[in-house]
Amino acid sequence: MARRPARVQVDPESIDSNERPPQTGNIFNIWYSKWSGGDSSDRNTQTHSKTRCNIERDSGYTKADKEQDPFFCLYFSRGACCLGKKCEYLHRLPKETDSWIPHTLDCFGREKFAEYRDDMGGVGNFNKINRTLFVGRINEMDDSIELKISKNFAEWGEIDRIRVIPTKNIAFVTYRNELNAQFAKEAMAHQSLDLDNENEILSVKWANEDPNPESKAKIEHEHNLRKLSVAKQLVEKLEKLKQYESEKRSAVTVEEPDKIEDFSPKRQKMIQPSPLTPAFFNGSLSVLSELKQKKAHPQKNQTLVEYSSDDSD
Amino acid sequence: MSELPATCNNCLGENPYVEMIQEKDGRECKICTRAFTSFLWYPKNGSSIFKQTDICLTCARARNACQSCLLDLKFKISPEMRDEILGTNKGLMEISPATISANNSKIAKIYKANQLERNFQDEDFRRTARGVLPEPRVPQVLETARDAVVRLTSSTISHKALSSTSKRNDRKHQLAKELSTLLNKLPFNGDLTIPKDPDIKSMFLFGITDELSSFRVQEYFREQFNSTLEATILNHRTRCGFVVFMNRNSAEAVAESILAGKRPEGPSLIVIDRVPIRVAWGKVCNLGLNNKDQVRLAQLVKRQLSILCKTTRIPKSSNTIAPTNPVTMTVSNPFANLNFSGTEL
Numbered sequence: 001m002a003r004r005p006a007r008v009q010v011d012p013e014s015i016d017s018n019e020r021p022p023q024t025g026n027i028f029n030i031w032y033s034k035w036s037g038g039d040s041s042d043r044n045t046q047t048h049s050k051t052r053c054n055i056e057r058d059s060g061y062t063k064a065d066k067e068q069d070p071f072f073c074l075y076f077s078r079g080a081c082c083l084g085k086k087c088e089y090l091h092r093l094p095k096e097t098d099s100w101i102p103h104t105l106d107c108f109g110r111e112k113f114a115e116y117r118d119d120m121g122g123v124g125n126f127n128k129i130n131r132t133l134f135v136g137r138i139n140e141m142d143d144s145i146e147l148k149i150s151k152n153f154a155e156w157g158e159i160d161r162i163r164v165i166p167t168k169n170i171a172f173v174t175y176r177n178e179l180n181a182q183f184a185k186e187a188m189a190h191q192s193l194d195l196d197n198e199n200e201i202l203s204v205k206w207a208n209e210d211p212n213p214e215s216k217a218k219i220e221h222e223h224n225l226r227k228l229s230v231a232k233q234l235v236e237k238l239e240k241l242k243q244y245e246s247e248k249r250s251a252v253t254v255e256e257p258d259k260i261e262d263f264s265p266k267r268q269k270m271i272q273p274s275p276l277t278p279a280f281f282n283g284s285l286s287v288l289s290e291l292k293q294k295k296a297h298p299q300k301n302q303t304l305v306e307y308s309s310d311d312s313d
Numbered sequence: 314m315s316e317l318p319a320t321c322n323n324c325l326g327e328n329p330y331v332e333m334i335q336e337k338d339g340r341e342c343k344i345c346t347r348a349f350t351s352f353l354w355y356p357k358n359g360s361s362i363f364k365q366t367d368i369c370l371t372c373a374r375a376r377n378a379c380q381s382c383l384l385d386l387k388f389k390i391s392p393e394m395r396d397e398i399l400g401t402n403k404g405l406m407e408i409s410p411a412t413i414s415a416n417n418s419k420i421a422k423i424y425k426a427n428q429l430e431r432n433f434q435d436e437d438f439r440r441t442a443r444g445v446l447p448e449p450r451v452p453q454v455l456e457t458a459r460d461a462v463v464r465l466t467s468s469t470i471s472h473k474a475l476s477s478t479s480k481r482n483d484r485k486h487q488l489a490k491e492l493s494t495l496l497n498k499l500p501f502n503g504d505l506t507i508p509k510d511p512d513i514k515s516m517f518l519f520g521i522t523d524e525l526s527s528f529r530v531q532e533y534f535r536e537q538f539n540s541t542l543e544a545t546i547l548n549h550r551t552r553c554g555f556v557v558f559m560n561r562n563s564a565e566a567v568a569e570s571i572l573a574g575k576r577p578e579g580p581s582l583i584v585i586d587r588v589p590i591r592v593a594w595g596k597v598c599n600l601g602l603n604n605k606d607q608v609r610l611a612q613l614v615k616r617q618l619s620i621l622c623k624t625t626r627i628p629k630s631s632n633t634i635a636p637t638n639p640v641t642m643t644v645s646n647p648f649a650n651l652n653f654s655g656t657e658l
Contacts, residue, residue: 069362088361102382103391104367111367114343126343126383127393143599147557150527150544158528161549167603176528218523221469228465230390231398235462237388238455245451 006060006076006091008084010051015082021047048198049190051079055155059092061085069100071109072179077186093157094179103129107179108186120205124182131160131181132174132207138193139200141166148193149173156184172207318352318366321379321386326356342369345426346419352380371430398461399454499553501617503593504577505568510596514564517595519553519580519614522588530556533585538567548600551610555597568594579621591621 020028025035053076062085064070073089075081081091094107101107104126112126124130135149146164153159153173157180164171175181185204192200210216318333325331331354339351349369356364366380373380376392385395417425500517518530527545534542534556540563547554558564571581571592580591600610 067360067362068357069360071362104381104383109362144597146546146548146599147544147555147597150546154527154544158531159545160526160528161547162527163549166599176526214523224465224469227394227397228462228469230394231458231461231465234388234390234398235455235458238451238458242451242455 004060005085006062006081006087007058008082009053009058009076010080010082012082046190046201046203048192048201049078052191053077053079053187055093062087062089062091064088064090071101071105072107072183074108074110074186077108077183078189079187094177094183096177098179101179106182108182116206120208124206129178130206131176131178132172132210133181133185133188134205134207135171135173135188136169136203136205137201138169138171139197141169145171145193152191152193153184153188156180156187172210316350316370318380319370319373319386320352320364320366320381321384321389323389324356324364324379324381325354328356328358331356340366342372342426343367344372345369345422347423347426369426371426371433374433375429399457498598500580500593500595501613502579503595504579505572505581505593506577507565507568508594511561513594513596514559514561515555515557515595515597516564516568517553517555517593518547518590520588520590520618521547521549521552521554523549525549525585525588529586530554533583534567538570540564540567546597546600548607550604550607551600552614553600553610555595557597579624589618591618 021033021035023035026037028035058076058079062073062083064073064087067088070088070090072094073081073087073091075083076087076089076091081087084091089108098107101109104112106112106123110123112124113122114125114127116122116125120134133153135153138145138149141164145166146162149162149164149171150159153162156175158176160174160176162171162173173181173184175184185206188202189204191202192198193202194200209219316335333352333354336351336353338348340349341347342349345368347369349366351366353363353365355362364381368378368380368383370380372378376383377386378384378392379386383392384390385392388395390398499519501519503517505516525547527547530545530547531542534540541559542556543559544557545554546557558567571583580593583590583592600607
């Protein structure tokens with residue numbers, strides 16, 4: 001694909017910062033742009049998203065491509081970034097190579113928590129790698145529902161598997177990569193499976209673990225495989241560490257005689273402790289007292305004057 | 314007394330004179346929910362991306378983890394993985410860090426964390442009197458890690474063998490007459506001769522296993538036939554699915570290259586990741602509405618596969634089916650993983 005700048009998804013002129021969603025509560029929170037208080041039936045407060053990301057049309061390079069560890073643009077995933085190539089976040093799909101994102105953050109740089117929210121929405125959990133999304137509030141379950149879901153969710157990354165439960169109007173979508181699941185969660189929230197079907201407002205959340213024993217076994221198998229790869233990497237790392245340590249040890253034994261040759265033989269005798277005695281053996285004390293005596297009477301012995309000056313360095 | 318964060322070198326960055334912002338009781342620990350002295354710093358000069366400490370020193374110490382990335386300080390892996398692989402952190406302390414779990418109430422978490430902190434203080438007091446305990450040597454850790462690799466390799470292989478051969482109690486659900494309606498919809502006996510209906514641009518697959526991922530099917534069609542798929546629908550419960558092509562022409566091209574000049578005798582065979590799959594033209598339709606129907610359909614697929622296995626003769630060198638795929642080259646009998654005797658049903 002040719003390099004091209006990211007498209008400006010929304011005209012900056014058209015953004016009204018004072019715009020409020022239809023009133024559904026008593027108090028308006030200007031930070032989250034949401035109403036709170038009053039009758040907060042979830043179904044009434046959700047509105048269909050006005051914009052939708054189109055990866056083919058919108059993705060491109062931004063300022064973030066020059067940075068070293070950038071995050072993805074949240075507004076881009078919702079199809080509402082008004083900055084285009086001036087945006088400081090990435091305007092493209094997450095790939096498997098995007099491994100700099102720490103597991104305490106999601107691909108948009110938002111912090112994860114130790115546990116899921118009660119409604120399984122939000123950023124998610126850093127204790128578990130969850131690649132599966134729950135898709136709820138699907139209006140119609142017709143014959144082509146599997147095709148529709150497959151088409152809609154394949155836009156945001158490689159899909160591992162999809163499971164549709166027609167009797168409950170829900171579906172589960174598993175991505176190959178966790179980052180793609182995070183991206184898809186933002187991209188498909190408040191959207192509809194058919195284009196501009198205002199009646200359908202999908203609710204996309206994190207999926208709980210599948211209680212089916214077969215899939216449980218599969219999850220355990222995957223966990224074991226991951227554990228195996230981590231263990232293999234650990235062995236490699238430790239082998240390097242061991243090699244490094246042994247090299248350090250052998251390097252010390254090699255360097256020692258070279259350095260000692262430079263010293264006078266007398267000094268060598270003094271600083272080298274015997275393997276049986278501790279570093280400060282009694283002999284060194286006697287040498288020190290002897291030196292003090294020699295310093296007091298320097299003229300007595302010429303050879304020992306040299307010796308003392310050598311020691312004072 | 315000034316505190317210092319316990320962080321790994323990766324998180325600190327390369328700058329040796331990293332500047333940190335300290336805030337007393339600045340944040341809430343993500344594990345034990347107590348306030349702790351937080352630190353914030355920029356690992357790269359001139360970058361707007363910052364790092365900060367997410368968990369308190371006590372929780373970090375209990376896991377031997379970095380306060381920022383929550384990975385093990387020495388091995389840079391998650392502490393849970395480290396404990397599972399190396400068997401560390403067992404019986405180290407009365408209250409293990411694992412007891413502070415997400416299910417605990419807030420009060421329980423705080424109580425346990427305080428208890429841990431007290432344990433650590435006692436330990437520190439004893440250590441200063443006795444001298445620092447020696448760390449486990451690298452060769453020892455390496456030995457345990459090697460053992461873990463051997464153990465895990467054997468366990469993962471045995472699982473794979475089990476999953477492919479283990480048969481659930483299939484006979485619990487008796488084959489019913491309603492299946493015939495489903496059977497009529499799906500082209501189990503179809504083939505890859507180009508259909509008259511010009512709207513059909515999808516193929517019906519059956520015989521997929523639970524391990525086969527959607528993206529693998531897409532990769533297969535991209536690598537083997539150089540065609541991108543519009544959509545793949547895999548219903549793992551019923552063991553069948555559809556691939557939808559971008560347009561009719563590419564679908565026809567793929568059909569021709571699968572047949573490779575031979576006359577079609579029933580559904581053709583393709584092999585993806587050692588899984589033999591039958592392909593025929595078919596319109597996309599709903600695969601089984603409820604659980605029962607799905608199980609029945611899966612049984613039907615199995616029976617159909619075994620019938621096909623008996624009737625169509627596979628040449629000894631099955632390489633002609635997919636000559637370029639290195640995975641299939643090594644498999645002499647593509648049905649080796651699947652146990653269809655045919656007499657079971």
